[in-house]
Amino acid sequence: MDRQDKRRLVAVVVTHNRLSQLRITLGRLLDSDPAHLHAILVVDNASSDDTATWLVDQADPRLHVYRSEANLGGAGGFETGMRQAVERFDPDWILVMDDDARPEPGALAVFHAGERSKAEAWAAAVYYPDGRICDMNRPSINPFWHGDVMRRTLLGGGRDGFHLSQPHYAAEDLCDVDGASFVGLFVSRVAVARIGYPDGSLFLYGDDVLYTLGLRQAGGRILFDPAIRFEHDFSTISDGDRRFRPLWKSYYHYRNLLMVYRLCSGWLFPLVLPAAAAKWLLKVRFHSGERRVFLGYVLRALRDGVLHRKHAPHAQVLTWGKRGRARLTQLRRLGFRGDSDW
Missing domain, CATH: 3.90.550.60 (Spore Coat Polysaccharide Biosynthesis Protein SpsA; Chain A)
Structure with missing residues (x-):
C-alpha cells in the first residue's frame, strides 16, 4: 500500500x-x-x-x-x-x-x-x-x-x-x-x-x-x-482598516512575498519587482500617523527580499519600529503635525 x-x-x-x-x-x-x-x-x-x-x-x-x-x-x-x-x-x-x-x-x-x-x-x-x-x-x-x-x-x-x-x-x-x-x-x-x-x-x-x-x-x-x-478567526487586517496590526508584521509580509514572486515568476522577476514595489509603497496612504514607520518597514523588506536575506533577528525588526516612532516623536516636537509625519 x-x-x-x-x-x-x-x-x-x-x-x-x-x-x-x-x-x-x-x-x-x-x-x-x-x-x-x-x-x-x-x-x-x-x-x-x-x-x-x-x-x-x-x-x-x-x-x-x-x-x-x-x-x-x-x-x-x-x-x-x-x-x-x-x-x-x-x-x-x-x-x-x-x-x-x-x-x-x-x-x-x-x-x-x-x-x-x-x-x-x-x-x-x-x-x-x-x-x-x-x-x-x-x-x-x-x-x-x-x-x-x-x-x-x-x-x-x-x-x-x-x-x-x-x-x-x-x-x-x-x-x-x-x-x-x-x-x-x-x-x-x-x-x-x-x-x-x-x-x-x-x-x-x-x-x-x-x-x-x-x-x-x-x-x-x-x-x-x-x-x-x-x-x-483571523484579525491581523480587517476590511475597515487596511493596516497590519501590529505594524512590524508588514516587514515579514512584504519581504517574504517578494521571495514568493521570485519563485513564481522566474526569469521575469526583474519586471515584477518594480510593479510590486510601487504597489506596496503606495499603501502608505493607509498609514496616516505612522507613515515614516511603515515606509521604513517596506524599504527594508524590499532590500532584504531582493537580497534573499532571512536572518534579521525578530528583536531587531521590533527595534526598527521603535526607532521610527522615536524619530516621529522628535519631528512632532519640532512642529510637524498631522499627515506630514515624514
Whole structure:
C-alpha cells in the first residue's frame, strides 16, 4: 500500500499568546474521533500568557506539547512542529494550522472518507466564522506556470484571476492548485520525503506558499477539496482598516512575498519587482500617523527580499519600529503635525 493511502494523521498547531483561541481549536480537535486523529502536537512559541500552565493541566493522551524558549514565529513553529511530529509519531499525514484556525465539525471524517492517494497534499476550504470565504487562505494557481491563468489575471481578473473563488468553493469537484496556506493543509510523508520541511527562517508569512510552490515545482500534486471545511478567526487586517496590526508584521509580509514572486515568476522577476514595489509603497496612504514607520518597514523588506536575506533577528525588526516612532516623536516636537509625519 502506498504511504499516501494510509491515514495515521497528526495535527500540528502553532500558538503564541492566544490562549482563548487555542482553547477553541484544541477543543474542536479533541472532539474528533480518535480513529481520525492520532495525536495533536502544540508548538508553544514562548507564550508569556497562561498558555503553558493551561497546557500542562490538560489530560487528554492525544495532546502533546513542544515548548520553545524563544518565539520562532509561525514559520519556525511549523518547521519545528512538522519535524517533531515525524520524529515522535511517524505519521502518514500531518495537518497544520494556526491557533486561531480549526476544522469544522466532521472535516476530519471527510478527509478520511476520500481517496487521498491522488495527491501529496490537500488544501481545505477556509472560511471566516461568519461563513465568508477567508481571502488570505484561498489556494492559488501560479499564473506564470499557466498561460490561461495569466491571461485571465491580466484581463481584469486581478487577485481573483489566480486564486480560487466562490465557484470553486461551491463545486463538488477537486481542483489542482500550486499554492496553499498552512491553515487546513494536509501534508503527506511522501511530500516531506520529496522536499523536506518549511523554511523556519522566514519567521512569519509566505512560508506556506513557498513550501507548496516548492512541492509543485518538485513534481508533487496538491488538490483543493471544498468538502473539507476549516474556520479561521483571523484579525491581523480587517476590511475597515487596511493596516497590519501590529505594524512590524508588514516587514515579514512584504519581504517574504517578494521571495514568493521570485519563485513564481522566474526569469521575469526583474519586471515584477518594480510593479510590486510601487504597489506596496503606495499603501502608505493607509498609514496616516505612522507613515515614516511603515515606509521604513517596506524599504527594508524590499532590500532584504531582493537580497534573499532571512536572518534579521525578530528583536531587531521590533527595534526598527521603535526607532521610527522615536524619530516621529522628535519631528512632532519640532512642529510637524498631522499627515506630514515624514
